[in-house]
Amino acid sequence: MTDRLPGTEDRTEDDPTRARDRLVLDVMLGKLATFLRMCGYDAVYALDRDLEADDRILALSRAEGRTLLTRDRGLAARTDDSVLLTAREPTEQLRELRAAGFRLELPDRPVRCSQCNGVVTAVDGDESTPGYAPDPAATDVWRCRDCGQCYWKGSHWADVTATLAAIRD
Numbered sequence: 001m002t003d004r005l006p007g008t009e010d011r012t013e014d015d016p017t018r019a020r021d022r023l024v025l026d027v028m029l030g031k032l033a034t035f036l037r038m039c040g041y042d043a044v045y046a047l048d049r050d051l052e053a054d055d056r057i058l059a060l061s062r063a064e065g066r067t068l069l070t071r072d073r074g075l076a077a078r079t080d081d082s083v084l085l086t087a088r089e090p091t092e093q094l095r096e097l098r099a100a101g102f103r104l105e106l107p108d109r110p111v112r113c114s115q116c117n118g119v120v121t122a123v124d125g126d127e128s129t130p131g132y133a134p135d136p137a138a139t140d141v142w143r144c145r146d147c148g149q150c151y152w153k154g155s156h157w158a159d160v161t162a163t164l165a166a167i168r169d
Contacts, residue, residue, distance in 0.1 A: 024066040026057055026075060031090040037112040038160050039104055042066075044117060054078070069097075095167045104164050110142045110151040118146030 023043045025033045033045040044066065046057050054075050061068045061079060068075070068082040076084040083100060087093045098104050110120045123129060125137035133141055133150040142151045 022064065022066045024057060024061045024064070024068050026054075026068070026070040026072060027052055028071045029069055029085070029093070032069070032085075032093045033117075034114045035090060035094060035104075035160065035163070037114045037117055038106060038110070039164075040107045040111040042112065042117065048116065091163060091167060094164070098167055104167065106157065106161055106164065109140070113144035113147060113149050113151075115149050116144060116147045118144040120144050120151055123150065 021041045023036060023041055025036070025043060025045050027046050030045055030047060033043045033048075036043040044060065044064075046052065046060075049060070051057050051060060054072070057068065057075070058079055060066065061081065066081075068079055069085060070076050070082060071085050071088075073084060076082040083097070085093050085096050087096055094104055109122075112118070113120055120142040123136040123141040123143050127136055129136055129141055129143070129150050134152055134154075139152050143149070144151075
């Protein structure tokens, strides 16, 4: 495993995701991927890319310079750039990552799509949004450049903020 821990460097407006924030999560960590994406991590979830075989997950990790997060001891042992998690529940997994030095806080604005990991950009006030999203003229709204999912700081943002605050205690 590694001493190199992602998420310990500051992000900048021009470079919202730095190299140390690049992760790949194995098939057992899908819910955790959502939290990490909301925290601004470039977090590839193996099943999003149809990667189930350990060899393919490792190949992606190496090819893209991503730190592997896994619950599989054997898989973690096959690379120097991995973090082995033992907890089953996402909140406890977040505690493990925090204890390992990961920065777990929401950025000032959404940076990554929690669904597909794409980069999100601000929606202009005169642009249309789906019926489920608020009016961008009245509320800041962001849209994923890849899948089109819209985001705003609503109740889900508040719930994740509360979850992240709870793991600090």
